[in-house]
Amino acid sequence: AQTVTQSQPEMSVQEAETVTLSCTYDTSENNYYLFWYKQPPSRQMILVIRQEAYKQQNATENRFSVNFQKAAKSFSLKISDSQLGDTAMYFCAFMKHEDGNKLVFGAGTILRVKS
Amino acid sequence: SQTIHQWPATLVQPVGSPLSLECTVEGTSNPNLYWYRQAAGRGLQLLFYSVGIGQISSEVPQNLSASRPQDRQFILSSKKLLLSDSGFYLCAWSYQREAGELFFGEGSRLTVL
Numbered sequence: 001a002q003t004v005t006q007s008q009p010e011m012s013v014q015e016a017e018t019v020t021l022s023c024t025y026d027t028s029e030n031n032y033y034l035f036w037y038k039q040p041p042s043r044q045m046i047l048v049i050r051q052e053a054y055k056q057q058n059a060t061e062n063r064f065s066v067n068f069q070k071a072a073k074s075f076s077l078k079i080s081d082s083q084l085g086d087t088a089m090y091f092c093a094f095m096k097h098e099d100g101n102k103l104v105f106g107a108g109t110i111l112r113v114k115s
Numbered sequence: 116s117q118t119i120h121q122w123p124a125t126l127v128q129p130v131g132s133p134l135s136l137e138c139t140v141e142g143t144s145n146p147n148l149y150w151y152r153q154a155a156g157r158g159l160q161l162l163f164y165s166v167g168i169g170q171i172s173s174e175v176p177q178n179l180s181a182s183r184p185q186d187r188q189f190i191l192s193s194k195k196l197l198l199s200d201s202g203f204y205l206c207a208w209s210y211q212r213e214a215g216e217l218f219f220g221e222g223s224r225l226t227v228l
Contacts, residue, residue: 044222
């Protein structure tokens with residue numbers, strides 16, 4: 001079974017600074033997807049960024065980028081120019097290829113952006 | 116545009132009472148549907164998923180059941196709640212094609228006393 005580990009229960013960052021959230025996973029699969037989801041306080045969870053394992057290039061979405069290290073089974077999220085609206089719980093998630101969009105989530109990291 | 120709603124948002128129930136949480140999706144057809152439970156410090160655990168009407172797969176043994184009476188309706192139920200059923204329940208949908216993106220509802224906070 002796949003597992004996803006987020007070793008940082010809480011993080012904080014000053015507005016406009018850069019922060020990196022860590023995620024490691026364990027799998028014997030070769031084809032899979034990795035995701036970062038954001039759950040703002042009292043709001044719906046949304047997808048931040050997605051990475052296909054077969055792609056060597058790291059995914060980026062505006063201020064959000066990932067560092068995908070397949071051999072090390074590491075998938076960290078970097079948030080640049082942090083904004084107050086980035087305050088949220090961030091979940092790392094894994095999905096096997098052709099597995100019906102069934103995601104395995106990590107325990108989450110609470111990120112607080114301070115002004 | 117597609118929307119997902121689940122209710123009730125908050126529920127306080129005594130041990131041994133029944134449960135019914137509802138989720139509906141609008142603006143799409145034949146979605147995959149999911150029920151997740153979010154426990155503090157443990158992330159989201161997939162409870163049930165469905166690829167069509169009447170087709171339910173359970174991911175973990177538990178005191179809960181799910182049903183999909185209509186294409187865009189997903190119901191989470193229990194006949195007798197346990198204290199351990201307390202938690203935050205999230206309904207989600209995705210397109211049938213593999214994309215990995217789930218669209219989540221607002222969540223339902225269940226407290227069993």
